[in-house]
Amino acid sequence: MAQNKSRKITKYPGNLNNLNIGMIFFAVIAIYVVISVVTYLRKDHIIGYEVKEGSLSSNNIYEAIALRNEKIIESDSAGNVNYFASEGGRVAVGNLIYTVDESGKLLDYLKSQGTEEAALSDSDMSELRSQIVSFHSTFDEHSFYTVYDFKISLNGTVQKLANNNILQNIQSLNNTGSALNSIGYKYSPDTGIVIYSIDGYEQKSLHDLKAEDFDQEGYEKKQLINNALVKPGDPVFKLCTSEEWSVVINENDEKKVQELLDLEYVKIRFIKNQDESWGKVSSYTDENGNTFVAFTFTNSMITFCRDRYLSIELITEDQKGLKIPNSSIVNKTFYLLPKDYVIKNNDNTSGVLRSKYDEQGNETSEFVNLTIYNETETEYYVDTSQLRSGDRLIKTDSNDRFTVSKTDTLVGVYNINKGYADFRQIRILYSNEEYSIVRSNTMYGLNVYDYIVLDASAVDENGTSRYSGSGNDDDVTDADSVSGDATSEASDEISSEEEITETSEEGNSESSNEASE
Secondary structure, three states: HHHHOOOOOOOOOOOOHHHHHHHHHHHHHHHHHHHHHHOOOOOOOOOEEEEEEEEEEOOOEEEEEEEEEEEEEEOOEEEEEEEEOOOEEOOOOOOOEEEEEOOOHHHHHHHHEEEEEEEHHHHHHHHHHHHHHHHHOOOOOOOHHHHHHHHHHHHHHHHHHHHHHHHHHOOOHHHOHHOOOOOOEEEEOEEEEOOOOOOOOOOOOOOHHOOHHOOHOOOOEOOOOOOEEEOOOOOEEEEEEEOEEEEEEEEEOOHHHHHEEEEEEEEEEOOOOOOOEEEEEEEEEOOOOEEEEEEEOOOOOOHOOOOEEEEEEEEOOOOEEEEEEHOOOOEEEEEEEEEHOOEEOOOOOOEEEEEEEOOOOOEEEEEEOOOOEEEEOOEEEOOOOOOOOOOOEEOOOOOOOOOOOOOOEEEEEEEOOOOEEEEEOOOEEEEEEEEEEOOOOOOOOOOOOOEEOOOOEEEEOOOEEEEOOOOOOOOOOOHHHHHHHHHHHHHHHHHHHHHHHEEEEEEHHHHHHHHHH
């Protein structure tokens, strides 16, 4: 019993050797992976863009008003009108355009002749297709009223095509009896293009237009319907009597108007069918300060004879070259060095002799490798990271010195063909809001199929990424530039040691000479 009472339990401190090293190592790796992933996701990556040849047009799209030489023909008698000439077709003087049936018996005769079941020829079907395609290409859901105009126009076209079958037997129509003696045949008084609609713009010229005329919501067009009843003085059709016509836009930017006037002729692309034509430029400014610019043509009037409003595109520039996004373009500052101070080596490298002083205060020199980015007749453009402002350069075989300070800016992009961002100068021919066309095959410039940085803001002034973090295949790493800097620093130290050694050797030799003397 005494022995049981004397037994004691001793607690020993935990042994650190019992810790699970594997779990700690795994936890450290897991934390590192999480940090790396978060850093990678938060980092903006440098994305490359392949340079290709292309063209760029200045896209200036306007809603224009078409003005033509239009003559409204009015009826000289009362009755039902039946059209025989196709709308949009050319007629000569004396061609039959329509008839006026004072008795109203012609429609019954047309039905009795079976014209309602008349077969349409290939040319007739082509006209209908053309009218449908034209409407479909210009249809705007916000202007639904055009659907009704199209319906009336299409019905009239079908009726006119059916009526044209009567012309094949016009002699029998004249001999059908007194019931049809009241039919009046109306012929074209002039040569031109037949149109079966009026809108009040027929007599307007450039000087008659107003700003509100371009508001299509207030535009009204009256379709002249086949078999409609007319009285004397009512309009029955109109003729476009001249091939010369114009499209007019409202442009109040004085600078742009003057640019168009200076061009004299401008290429116009019609959005409706993508046709292009050159128009002669003229302008007029009304008393309210509204400026209207007209483009006059001598062809293609028949194609657009039914349209009062046309969507057009002014093509004032059409440059070809290397097409690059504007986000790639950057302005970069460079030092300007006189060509006399730059040394050209046999291996196509370049550099300068930079003045420096050793520990004893003696002036020595060091060779600094340079990359040339552009040149003029007397100067080279070099990167600001390769020299410092205030550096003194030594002219070979001369006591002349030049202090680095003069700078200038070049427009260019960052080339990443070698895996790091290297500046390349560009010469912009033309640009719009998204892309620019630059000249190809220029000295210190770009070539087709080069890869450039898509977003130049992701690269700093020294050509390295602004963002830190682990890279990947999509990133532009700057390891080459880092190793290059390290190599240059090492070479600077080596050259400094060599210069000090040379100086000390010179001092020793001078001391020995004095001792010998």
